[in-house]
Amino acid sequence: MSAASPVPKKLRRTQAERSDSMRSRLLEATLQSLAEDGYAASTLSSIVRRAGVSRGAQVHHYPNKQALMLDAAEDLLRRTYRQLGELLLSIGDEDDRLTRLVEAAWDQVFSTPLFHAYTELLVASLRDDNLADALRERLKRVQSVFAPAVEHYFEPNPKLGGTSKADLHALFQQLSCFLVGLATQAHLMKDRAQVQAHLALWARQAGLVMKARKGVRLPPPRPEAWPRKS
Template sequence: MKATAEKKPPRRTQEERSGAMRKRLLAATLESLAEDGYAGSTLSSIVRRAGVSRGAQVHHYPSKQALMLDASEDLLKRTYRRLGELLLSVSEEDNRLQALVDAVWEQMFATPLYRAYCELVAASQRDQELAKALSGMLQRVMALFEPAANYYFETSGTKLRPADLFLQLSCVLSGLGLQAPLLNQVVIRSQLDAWVKQTAPVLRARKGINRPPPRPAAWDRILDAKPPR
């Protein structure tokens, strides 16, 4: 009886190869931003980090600005998706608000990816196109996050919606994340706990929510839309 010949994996299409190449370049860009800063993230250093040819980089991203624009969108898409995962992951915690704040800080704001985001925000102050891209994508992510926050949480004794309170939290986390290298962990912990303590009386998790919120019909269109350039 002849041994069954091993099937060769199907060859990837040109579109799949291009997509994989872009992912490598974008991942290398975000790593470089976190480690070397915006100024230190040159095209040549990113190409080396990604392990691709200079020709491949030029084909997909002919300039540093084009690469940074795509990297900023990729970063914010990752952020939205990760936030959704965290919201769902704390659904069974006794204190879901505290658990969520801790998880968001540790897994999003106290990470190299947030350092990369800070570098992009700083660079956008001198780059109008980058500022437009970051602003447009951030607004689209917020438009998707607001109904998710209102789905998982509810308020009482206030006219504020859950999304309003979580926007305040994002500002607190952003400030702490930016200054984290200058602050000790005791200060950071005390600020996170203070926000939870002052917010808990009016914000609570909805009971029985253990599924993701209904996916908006325009989810792909909103998240993947590109701002006019």
């Protein structure tokens, strides 16, 4: 009778891996709590219970609610950037890229329950100057990363000589504001067709001054690193 094969030892995670895992659980629980319960009801105690971690672990990583909320906001903005990048690369038809991008960004990012977490933070920042300042800095970092991607996929429409690269960036900032605003009011609109009409109208208007670059099949150059926190 042959000897039983030895059971391989389970590799222990490093302290850094355990720390990253704990932090990820807290961030995910925070975003879910914001989306489902709102900012006021998302207390540290409720988030700790949802994450299934100890209060000591939460205090070690995030000493207060604001620190946790801000890191969760940054995590959500990173996810949004990655999702939009994947969407841009997946749309192969240059003639329809702008329209499809707007529709896909709405369907896959801005209209999702998870994005409601960000709108909760935005509303809370109206009465919290520290939160507003921190969100402002995080948005600047996101824009600095997204700006090269805009120029990689789109260019000014040569039919309108006054259009510049600065206009491209301004248009995409307008798109972000438009989609965030729509996300806060879509539940008040009578049906999905009304939302779709607004999306199509923005794409048509933007298409007058910008167009997709031809032959873009590779992602934009990857930033060396996510911009540092200020």
